[in-house]
Amino acid sequence: MPSAVSELDIAVPDTVPDDLATGPSFADFGLHPQVVEALAGIGYQTPTPIQAATIAPMLAGRDVLGLAQTGTGKTAAFALPILTRLAGERAGRCAPLALVLTPTRELAIQVAEAFGKYAAQLPGFSVLPIYGGAPYPPQLAGLRKGVHVVVGTPGRVMDHMERGSLDLSGLECLVLDEADEMLRMGFAEDVEKVMAATPPTRQVALFSATMPPAIRKIAAEHLNDPADIAIKSRTSTVTTTRQRFWMVNRMHKLDALTRILEVEPYDGMIVFVRTKQATEDLAAKLRTRGFAASAINGDMSQPVREQTIASLRDGRLDILVATDVAARGLDVDRISHVLNYDIPHDTESYVHRIGRTGRAGRSGEAILFVAQRERHMLRSIERTTRQPLEQMALPTVAEVNASRQAKFAKRITEVLRAEDLSAYEALIESYQAEQEVSPVRIAAALARMVHGDAPLLLAEDEEPAQAPRPDRPAAGDTETYRIAIGHTHRVKPGNIVGAITGETGLSGNQIGRIEIHADHSLVDLPAGLSPETLRRLGTARIGSRQLRISRGSHGPRRDARPTPTTRSSKDSRQKKPRHKKAH
Known part of the structure; x- marks a missing residue:
C-alpha cells in the first residue's frame, strides 16, 4: 500500500525574483542534452518555480503531488523529466511508456504539442493525443504503430482500454494533470480504473489547482512517498490585478460592455461567457459595433485556434470572446483586461479567468458583470481573493x-x-x-x-441601467435531452457527466438536472447546441453503449422542492454538481 504524502513541502512564489535571474539553468538539472537544446531553441532559459521544484524528484523516479494553477509552467515540469527518462528508448513502441490524463480535449492537444516541441531534437520520439469528439481510426492507427507518450481524456482512454487498443502494462509514468477538474467533471471512476490498469512500479505525478479531500485520498492510495510541492500563485496573481464589478440586468449587458470598450483604455481583452454558442453570438455582435473581436471555443480546429491567438498577439485582433475551457493555457502579453460577461459558476474559475492578465508582475484589469441573483457569488469571490471588488462607474x-x-x-x-x-x-x-x-x-x-447610418453620438436619455431587481434566467437557457442509457445499463450520473463533458468541452456545472430511468435518462443542457456538438454527443459512449441523444422532456414537476431523485438546474448553479439517481 502506498504511503501518505511525505513531509517534503516546497512552497515558492509564482514569479522568479530578480535575484534568481542568474540561478540554475535547465542544463543544471541533468536533463538530456537534446532536450536542453530544444528548450534553448524555443527561448526557455530559466526554470519557473514549479519546474525547479519538480524536475529533480521526477528524474529521481519519485512520485510527485503538485499544487499549482494554470500559467505556472507545470506542463514542462513533468514533460521534461519524462522526455529525459525516455530519451534512450527505441522508436515505435508497441505500448506507451508514459500516459498523461487531462480533463479536456483542448488541454490534451496543448500538452501533446508541448511534448512535441520539447522533443524536437529527439529522433524517433512520438506522442499521440486521444480525446473524445475526434474520429477513432487515426487514433487506432497511431496506437497500433506505437508511441512513447499518450495524452488523453479519461473517457476516450477508457474506451481504448476496453477495445484492447491501449495497453498500459508497460507504463513507466502516469501524470494526472488538473486532477481536481477531472474529478469535478465526473471522471473519478474512470481515473481509478486507469490507475488500476497500470503497473504498481509506475511513477505517478499528480497536479491540481486545489487540494480537496478527494485529491488527498487519491494521493494517499496511489502515490508512494510523494514529494509534496506547493506553488502559491493565487494571491500574487490576484494582487497584481485591479478588480471591479458592475451590477447589470441580462438585457443591458451588451450595452454596458460596449460602453466600457468605448471608454476604457485597453490593449487586448478576453471576454468570458459560459457557452460555445455565446462566444460566437457575442463576437458577431461586437464586430457589427466596430470592434475587432473573435470567438474562441472548443469547436474550433487547432490551426484556427492558433491563428486566432496569433492575431490577438500581433494586434490584428483586440478582443477574444471565450469559454473557460478554451482559454486554458492562454498567455498573451497584450491581454490587459479580462471581462466576465457571464459570472463563473465557482470562485476557482474566477481566479483562473483573471489569471490571464496581471502576470509576471504586470498590472491587469478584471471586470465582473453581476446580476442581483448572483450577489452571493460576488461575496464568495471576495472571500477567495481576500480583497473587495470595487463597484465601477459605467461610462456616462x-x-x-x-x-x-x-x-x-x-x-x-x-x-x-x-x-x-x-x-x-x-x-x-x-x-x-x-x-x-x-x-x-x-x-x-x-x-x-x-x-454610416449609426448615430455618431449617444442621446442624453441613453444612460445605463443597473439591475434593480432579480434577473431571471431566460426560458431558453436550457433544453432537455434524452439519452438511451438508464438503470438497466448500470449508469451513474457521473458517467453521464463524464461522457458529455468529454465530447463537448462543457463543464459539469453547465449540466443541469439529470433523471435516470429504466432504459433512458433525461439531461438538461445549455440551449442552442450546434448540430456538430449533438452529432458528437450521439456517438459518445458510456462503456460500450452509445448515448444516442435526442430532444426529450422532463415534464411538469408537482413538487417545487428538489427531491432525492433528481438534480435541478438551480442546484447546479449554486453548488458543485452532486448528481443523484431518480428512483
Whole structure:
C-alpha cells in the first residue's frame, strides 16, 4: 500500500525574483542534452518555480503531488523529466511508456504539442493525443504503430482500454494533470480504473489547482512517498490585478460592455461567457459595433485556434470572446483586461479567468458583470481573493460621446498626416465652387458617408441601467435531452457527466438536472447546441453503449422542492454538481 504524502513541502512564489535571474539553468538539472537544446531553441532559459521544484524528484523516479494553477509552467515540469527518462528508448513502441490524463480535449492537444516541441531534437520520439469528439481510426492507427507518450481524456482512454487498443502494462509514468477538474467533471471512476490498469512500479505525478479531500485520498492510495510541492500563485496573481464589478440586468449587458470598450483604455481583452454558442453570438455582435473581436471555443480546429491567438498577439485582433475551457493555457502579453460577461459558476474559475492578465508582475484589469441573483457569488469571490471588488462607474453618455469625438478627430489627423490628398482637395474645391457650399458642410457630409447610418453620438436619455431587481434566467437557457442509457445499463450520473463533458468541452456545472430511468435518462443542457456538438454527443459512449441523444422532456414537476431523485438546474448553479439517481 502506498504511503501518505511525505513531509517534503516546497512552497515558492509564482514569479522568479530578480535575484534568481542568474540561478540554475535547465542544463543544471541533468536533463538530456537534446532536450536542453530544444528548450534553448524555443527561448526557455530559466526554470519557473514549479519546474525547479519538480524536475529533480521526477528524474529521481519519485512520485510527485503538485499544487499549482494554470500559467505556472507545470506542463514542462513533468514533460521534461519524462522526455529525459525516455530519451534512450527505441522508436515505435508497441505500448506507451508514459500516459498523461487531462480533463479536456483542448488541454490534451496543448500538452501533446508541448511534448512535441520539447522533443524536437529527439529522433524517433512520438506522442499521440486521444480525446473524445475526434474520429477513432487515426487514433487506432497511431496506437497500433506505437508511441512513447499518450495524452488523453479519461473517457476516450477508457474506451481504448476496453477495445484492447491501449495497453498500459508497460507504463513507466502516469501524470494526472488538473486532477481536481477531472474529478469535478465526473471522471473519478474512470481515473481509478486507469490507475488500476497500470503497473504498481509506475511513477505517478499528480497536479491540481486545489487540494480537496478527494485529491488527498487519491494521493494517499496511489502515490508512494510523494514529494509534496506547493506553488502559491493565487494571491500574487490576484494582487497584481485591479478588480471591479458592475451590477447589470441580462438585457443591458451588451450595452454596458460596449460602453466600457468605448471608454476604457485597453490593449487586448478576453471576454468570458459560459457557452460555445455565446462566444460566437457575442463576437458577431461586437464586430457589427466596430470592434475587432473573435470567438474562441472548443469547436474550433487547432490551426484556427492558433491563428486566432496569433492575431490577438500581433494586434490584428483586440478582443477574444471565450469559454473557460478554451482559454486554458492562454498567455498573451497584450491581454490587459479580462471581462466576465457571464459570472463563473465557482470562485476557482474566477481566479483562473483573471489569471490571464496581471502576470509576471504586470498590472491587469478584471471586470465582473453581476446580476442581483448572483450577489452571493460576488461575496464568495471576495472571500477567495481576500480583497473587495470595487463597484465601477459605467461610462456616462457624456464620457462615451467625448471618447467618440476624440477617436473621430484622431482618425482625421492620421489621414491628414499620412495621405497625399491633393486629388481630393481639387475635387472638393471644384464641388464647392459649383454648389456654393461651405467647406465645413462638405466635410460633414463626407464624414456622414464614412461613418454610416449609426448615430455618431449617444442621446442624453441613453444612460445605463443597473439591475434593480432579480434577473431571471431566460426560458431558453436550457433544453432537455434524452439519452438511451438508464438503470438497466448500470449508469451513474457521473458517467453521464463524464461522457458529455468529454465530447463537448462543457463543464459539469453547465449540466443541469439529470433523471435516470429504466432504459433512458433525461439531461438538461445549455440551449442552442450546434448540430456538430449533438452529432458528437450521439456517438459518445458510456462503456460500450452509445448515448444516442435526442430532444426529450422532463415534464411538469408537482413538487417545487428538489427531491432525492433528481438534480435541478438551480442546484447546479449554486453548488458543485452532486448528481443523484431518480428512483
